[in-house]
Amino acid sequence: MMDLRTLQLFEHLATSLHFGKTAEALFVSPPTLSRAIKRLEEEVGAPLLVRDNRSVKLTAAGEQMQRFAQETLQQWQNTKLGIHQQAQQLAGELSLFCSVTASYSHLPAILDSFRHRHPQAEIRLTTGDPALSIEKVVQEQADMAIAVHSPDMPKHLYFQPLDTLPLVMICPVGYRVGRLEQIDWRTMPMVMPDSGPSKRIVHHWLAEKGIRPKIYASVSGHEAIVSMVALGCGIGIVPRPVVENSVVLDKVSVIALDHIESFRLGLCCLQQRVAEPLINALLEQA
Structure with a gap:
């Protein structure tokens, strides 16, 4: 009875036209190869090869059989690949924490690709103050987070960079301030970040400039700083x-x-979880 192995042997032989080369390439003995071809000829009811001591040629039936073997073996490979890919589709839920801004500035491109490749996986998204991102992962309140790298980031966290974001100063349009030199730091109120990497960076920048700001308020979240500045409460420094x-x-x-x-x-998660299928798949998309 014809099987895939017999088709593989015949398809190779129909291309090489050399029993010895095919036997060596497909790890069978020449007698075994000859018996397989003879059984195939008996099954189709026609000679497939013309053989003599010096050459091997395909008959008309052999050429037809060669096309059949090639098409059948290709379909078999395609079927195996499709079944394998389907079996490899990831399923389950992955919790992700990020800021409101990151949820529409950086996350969509990552998730679009991820959901296309893994339609059975679900992302549970939570947004909030980016200063909490690392804590959410460390406390295992989120599987992953979009976070800002800092010098004191715990060593047991894995961080994969996504982007570099410059910080800018913002002023209410009513202040009519367009240059840093126009700011009178003795009278100009400032809305400061109360936690996270931006607190360290802003305080360090002010100290290097020898500036003692007149603090109007310290708030959580960059979006809140922008809102307060827009309301005329003072100036602020936030990611562009x-x-x-x-x-x-x-x-x-x-x-x-x-x-x-x-x-x-960047995206961060616990080092010990990098190899987990869902986490690894999302890191690949980033």
């Missing part, structure tokens, strides 16, 4: 994408800052 994606963009003016550390944005 937060301003560019804000609904109050037209109510603030932006001043570029030199010599201030940028945010290194």
Whole structure:
């Protein structure tokens, strides 16, 4: 009875036209190869090869059988690949934490690709203050998070960079301030971040400039800083994408800052979980 192995032997022989080469390439003895071809000829009811001491040629039936073997073996490979890919589809739920801004500035591109490749996997998204991102992962309240890298990041965390975000100063448009030199730090109120990497970076930049800000308020979240600045409460320093994606963009003016550390944005998870299928798949998409 014809089987895939017999078709493989015949398809190779029909191409090589040499019993010795086919036997060696497919790890069978020449007598075994000859018996397989003879059984195939008996089954189809016609000679497939013309053989003499010097050459091997395909008969008309052999040429027809060669096309059949090639098509059948290709279909078999395609079927195996499809079954394998289906079996490899990931399923389950992955919890992800990020800021509101990151949820529409960086996350969509990652998730679009991820969901296309793994339609059975579910992402449970939670948004909040980016200063909490690392804590959420460490406390295992989230499987992964979009976070900002910091020098004191725990060593048992894995961090995969996504983007570099410059920090800018924002002012209420009513202040009519367009340059850093126009700011009178003795009277100008400032809205400060109360936690996270931006607190360290902003305080360090102010100290290097020898500036003692007149603090109006310390708040959580960059979006909250932008909102308070838009309301005229003072000036602030935030990542540029937060301003560019804000609904109050037209109510603030932006001043570029030199010599201030940028945010290194990335995906993070516990080192010990990097190899987990869902986590590894999302890291690959990033």
